[in-house]
Amino acid sequence: MSLIYEARWVLLEGALNTIIITLAASLLAGAMAFSAGLARLSSIAAVRCIALVYIEVFRGVALLVQLFWMFFVLPFFDIHLEPITTAILAIGLCNGAYGAEIVRSAISAVPRGQREAACALNYTRLQTLWRIVVPQAIPMMLPPFGNLMIELLKVTALVSLITVHDLSFQALTLQQTTMQTAAPFTAVLVGYFLIALVITGIFRLAERRAGVGLDRGGLR
DSSP: OHHHHHTHHHHHHHHHHHHHHHHHHHHHHHHHHHHHHHHTTOSOHHHHHHHHHHHHHHHHSOHHHHHHIIIIIGGGGTOOOOHHHHHHHHHHHHHHHHHHHHHHHHHHHSOHHHHHHHHHTTOOHHHIIIIIIHHHHHHHHHHHHHHHHHHHHHHGGGGGGGTOOSHHHHHHHHHHHHOOOHHHHHHHHHHHHHHHHHHHHHHHHHHHHHHHHHHHHTOO
16 A cells, blocks of 8 residues: 555556546547448438548557557558547547447437428438437437446557557556555556546536426427
8 A cells, every 4th residue: 555655646647647638539539420420321322421430440440450550550650649639539530439329320210200300390311310319319328428438438548559658558557666556456456446536437427418308308
């Protein structure tokens, strides 16, 4: 325990970097998920094809390979990214591809009658999407998105392999410098668990509020 106390600022720095990467990558993943998910439902074949290629490529290649490719190969094309920027891009794009299928399936699950009712009210396709379909699809998206964000948090441990000073990197550094294993990795285990606990709580609260909104709106 004395080692954890002495290294508390180092571990806190690692925790802060992990949180920053998780939040930034989650925002990127969310943006890509909605963009690609909606594009998969487009009436334009080229748009659907582009979205499908993005989804299949980033889901079909291991995240570690994507990290290494962005970090070690892009410089050969004169594209130099900071390690933390590489981490955010790789994790965000990869998880966005998984999130796109969540968005697509949730929107597809909204009953067709809702679209037909909107059409009868002279809503445009865009109005129907954002005023009728998406508000009903969001409660269906939240549980899988919560799981996806927990997975996103856990894969941030890989960024230590490209020299990002996250929790895992700091634990490895402490282990190598002090030759103690149990204390630093136990501290990191607890750190990841606490962050995941906060994420879970936020999504459960969002699920309850989204459900109340639907009940009051008479959409269920």
